[in-house]
Amino acid sequence: MTTTTSRPLVLPGDPISPDLIPSSSSKPLRLGPGLRHVPPSDIVPVVAGQLITNHQKNSMWVEYNNNRYLPTPGDLIIAQILRSGPDLYYTLLSPHTPPATLPHLSFESATKKTRPQLAPGALVYARVVLANKHMDPEIECVSQSTGKSDGLGELKGGMVFEVSLQFARRLLMAKSREEGKVEVLELLGGEGLAFEIAVGRNGRVWVGGEDVRVVVAVGRALRETDEGGLGVEGQRRLVRGLVRGLK
């Protein structure tokens, strides 16, 4: 739960002193994003960011922010349908990248006759199944093992807003209020606005709701918190201003 106190800045190629690397006799060391293992025993950062180590889980990674999403299996993302092929949909996760494939039958209780028909431009909340550097990514809207969708599937109506990847990760944290310091959504809900949210790790947030002004206000709140780097106080002020404008 708690991480180490020293969080040094690392640049690509910097040597990491061995006392920063967590060691445990039972669990293997897990390397997260931003680090690579150079055999036999070197761990080298590949991006500029803050080196974070978690001694409890015996893992380490580099915390950094950027805007270009690289698919990894298990990520929940918001994809847009480009076109339909014979057995799959071709979807776009981020601009200027190869399309990700989504099988027609990869939805909850879908058969050839009763599958959802998605038009180009439609949005889906999906999970990345396959992503490696040699192949185009594949996504699914149903869990393979249970056959249930768990909230995945088409996102009808609403609007999509782009945020930085780090902000999307903060929104997806289990304790986004305490650890991610993102309060805007709770504050807006507390003011009585009715909306629903889907956060994709590829830097997209879908906001749905009946009132268009509410959807736009929520989107603006997210955008300004992300771009302005607002802290908790700034977020409260922002929400107050937006709600005043709505009334």
Place this chain on the structure above:
Amino acid sequence: MTVTTAPEAALGVLPRADGSAKYSHAGYTVTASVNGPIEAQRRDEHPYEAHVDVIVRPAAGVGGTRERHLESILQSSLTQIILVKNFPRSLIQIVLQVEDTPENDYVNTKLVQASLSFAIMPALFQTAVLALLSAGVPMRATATATAVAIVPQDGTKKSVVDPSPRDVEIAQSVHVLAFTSHDELLLAESEGDFTVKEWDDVYETAKDVCCRPVPTKEGMEMVLDDEHTNGPDLRHFLRSTMENKVASDLHWK
């Protein structure tokens, strides 16, 4: 003689690009944007590596052979520090826009056709590295670059770091060298007449400028050390620029 000022950099100046940087030093100002890894054209696809595409645009005009030459040099050196094997069949696109070049007080620039001088290469290289760091493109190491000119002065030859346009004009030879953060020589390009001994001296001078060790906590000796006044401390500048960027990104932690 123009006064060389300390280098300045700003990251994330272009919000629509994956990464961007604006760097100015010794009169040269360059803005760079990095996009990638994105889908490459069929003809540029490499089955096991990413293709690094560098585009240099001069301050005025479209750019000709001189700019293509600079592009090919930058491409070969940047490909060595970017981890291209992680992104097969992809493209990493780097666009460098020259905004300002120092004026040569001795020449009427309205008569002379504008074409990029060799001495702009370190600024182009440094801006590209900063933009790559801003975009979060995985790299093997960071790098710093500098230009050294051998100028005849009072009968002897003197090596000048960050030469002004006048220095470049009267110089016997101009050299551009880049070193990675592991103190390895990454780029060595030279123009003019020089001996091997002169190149060795240039190498030592450039290594001193580019590979100065980052000052430790007891930094007082570094500040008072007069031997290291050849040029700005580029590695320290790179590190402090990135520290500011990371601190502002992670302000919420």
